[in-house]
Amino acid sequence: MCIGIPMIVKELPDEGVAICEGRGLREKIDIMMVGPLEPGTWILAWNGTAMDVLTEDRAAQVNKALDSLENVMNGNLDPNTEDAFADITANTGRLPPHLAAQLKKR
Template sequence: MCIGIPMKVESLPYPGRAVCSGRGQTENLDVLMLGDVQIGEWVLAWNGMGTKIITEERARQVDAALDALEAAMNGQTPDVEDAFADIVANTGKLPPHLQAQLDKKEKH
């Protein structure tokens, strides 16, 4: 598992490259695998590459989780409920395809 850093596309200097900023840093990312990237969009960055286009809301969620991890690493006690709200909201829920299989099994 890797941790992507949410970054906002600031400029597109030439095809396949995007200058992006996030979490106090600026990077020139390879975005060839992402297709048509636009200025103002958010991407997850890992190892010099854009790995996925994400929404601004998702970027905030990832930032909150990374902030909590950083706080924990610095000996602080982060608010896990807020930092991982998207995970907490889905706790105890099966993905739709697994829920459908379970529902089908229970009918028999």
């Protein structure tokens, strides 16, 4: 399983490259897959590459989930763990729209 890290663009030193910060890290990130960005833009980074552009709210939601996972891995059961994954638990039993449309065609 791969886990993307929300990072905020701080600097754009060269074309296709951004200096980003997130979760205590500062890294040079390849932004060619997501296109031109401005400082202050949130991205989802994995393995030195920006995979997606995020809203500030979505970045906070992903960080909350990562915090919860980190707590559990360290043996700290957080009573709010389920809240950190509200976007997943809210969709339990529902197919994404593109799959639901395929099912209706049958």
